[in-house]
Amino acid sequence: MNIHKILNEIRSGFKKGVAISLKIVAYTFPLYILVDILNQLGIIAKVGKLFSPFMRLIGLPGNASIVLISGFLLNLYAAIAAMVPLNLTVKQITIIGLILGISHNLFIETAVLSRVGAKGYIIVLTRLLTAFFAGGMLNLLWR
């Protein structure tokens, strides 16, 4: 072990971390502001009402549909930016975390994965089914 090597690793890790953070903050910051404002204007509640019968099956309020959609189409950081202004419970956050952990960023990740020869629709279907199954089970089991 030498100190010099570790310091170099910390420095290079820090630089990479800052670069990645900037890319991520570039959309979490505006998205958080957008969702918080839409939420305060009551627009999210209206969209949520449309989805609420379906969302109730997995233990989530209709509002959270906007979070799932952000996560499926964009990524987890976008979903988190959309979720924080909604003030959800620990159980609801964990259910969303499980669903979105399994199934997120579907366009880009499926494009990447299908380059190795796996069929895109199979990957998307497996992920979505697994995700909603997991979310539904967690909702039932968490008392």
Added chain:
Amino acid sequence: MAINFLHVLGGALYLSLKLSAIIILLTIAYEIYENSKLYETIKQLAGKPLKKIGISSNASVTMIAGLLLGIAYGSAVLIKDSMENKMSYTDIILSAIFLSICHAIIEDTLIFVAIGANGVILFGSRVALALTIVAILNKILQNRR
């Protein structure tokens, strides 16, 4: 209805700083981990359970990369390995499905824990589900051969 813009901006700033702190700590930890002996040890340890569900040890290198780092890196290795014909077709499909369900588990779990989720449940269920589904698919593919 009046919107408190200062409050909105503060919330956005707080979330951004929290996420940045997690990301920076993770990249530093990974940088150290990648250059250490632990890397090889974990690679070998993880190879055994993955073999049981039908993924060969060649593929396990890819799996670990993807599990810890995320799909972009994991699939880069996956594409490289499949182009070099290191993996069978079944290996590739099973790895792709496994990775699609379960990747970047450390990063994903941490960012959700940062906003209040239960990390043990998130981490455990994803790994368990991915292993189960790949094991089932492996059985189905074996029967077809």
